[in-house]
Amino acid sequence: MDLFPLYNSLRVSTIGVTAAFVTGVLAAFVVARQPKALKGLCDTVLTIPMVLPPTVVGYFILVSLSPKSAIGAKLLEWFSLTITMRWYASVVAVAIIAFPFVYRTVRGAFESFDRNLLDAGRTLGLSEWYIFFRVLLPNCKPVIIAGAALAFARGIGEYGATSMVSGYIVGKTATVSTAVAYYWQINQDDMAMYWVIINLVVSFVFMMTINAFTQQRARG
């Protein structure tokens, strides 16, 4: 049995969610410090991928990264790199779709964070880097983990945008969710079921791990 779709799903969601995590935390940090009006605008723009249909996100990716687009053409010219219909297009899709989940949860935590702790750090002469990595992030850990878990759960099940930007190419871009749709469409119900079960097992294990981890945090 070819397990490539599972491998590809894990690869795509891990890289995509990691990218969403880093950019989401940074965006949350930057936006949380903005004045109210600007914050509202940033917030709307950055949260849009969450409310748009994934196919619309996929469409935007295709339009902006296909070899015919400005960026896509440059990538092809400079790095001989084509993004669309490759597995890395799925990474881009997952990153964009998962981003708002990290961004929103973490921004909430940053905004409600006790400012006195940050100010205390500053008067103690601690650098902004130290305060960010050693004070702010560790004390927001439960929320950050929750945001990452949400993002990962959303990312690993991503279908709409992924299928648009990467299609279903066996052994190249197939993921668990696109495999389910593919086998169902060609009437191989037993194969579809097989991938459905794999999907369930992966989700179950993932959620169990997250719960065990967060409960341990709560006890500690």
Added chain:
Amino acid sequence: MLTCDIKKKLSGFYLDVNLTAKPGVTALMGASGSGKSMTLRCIAGISKPDSGRIELNGVTLFDSEKKINLPPQARNTGFMFQDSALFPNMTVRQNIMAGAKKKPRQERMAVAVALAETFHISRHLDKYPHELSGGEKQRCALARIMAGSPDILMLDEPFAALDSHLRWELELELAAAFQRFQKPVLYVSHNRDEVYRLCGDIAIIDHGKNEASRGKWELFENPATVQAARLTGCKNIAAAEVRGTRVFVSDWGIDFERGETGGGARHVGIRANNIIPSSAAEATDDVAASFPFEIVNEIEDTFTCILMVRKRGTELPPIRWEMRKKDREALRDMPQELSFLRKRVLLLS
């Protein structure tokens, strides 16, 4: 030596502070929302004044004209927050070590142990802040500040979040720390007793504007302003009108000859424990005014009795007369009249 002359627009009022603090403890005393915390924040650099100048030991921390605004990290001020602001993810040891960030690791470890000893939290070194009592948290916060050897110590109502039985212990600890510190300490509070015990000089701040700091004895003896009188605990304050050499206090229904001072007085005050029966006043030869009175209300306090009294036969607002319970016992036969001694009447601008 700190000099601070700053202005800042805040919601509701304008902060306009002109303050100097020499080595020793200077209190900034004012009601809540008077701008005292904001003043400390501006000095520490965690809030920015609109204009002005802040200088500490000859170093300019802030100067709006020269466009100098040192970041808080470069100011070397020690700032103690009401709620201690310990990092919850670090142990007491790590918190204190964070305060000594500039020193090498080995030295920081030694500093943490030594300071924990000084502030009597040695047995809590490896505990997290949530495992400490309020007083222990504040002692840890103080140790963390001291680890950085600041040039000035600023405390923003350090007892505010503490239960009263924990306050005394911390107050003794603070008094000892101030003694050792030998540099300027700015102490923000609205509690006159705390301020009186801990501080040498007191600056009154009201609606963002401060009075020059004065020695505490002088301030309590002659508060000179309504705000200072109120904050130093004077319960009876009334508007006064000076006509020629006489002062008329219509709210109390009395008038008296003013002394050589108090020309510009627009208010008068009398402390609740400075009202005496006329019989006791006669001997002193210093009576400003005496008046027949009636008791409106009597309240028994912990160690004193409070009598709300007013001029007999009037509907004037009552004034507060307070005495020890023992003295109340002795007063079974109520005197006919009450007196204010001239030297006890506070003339306030």
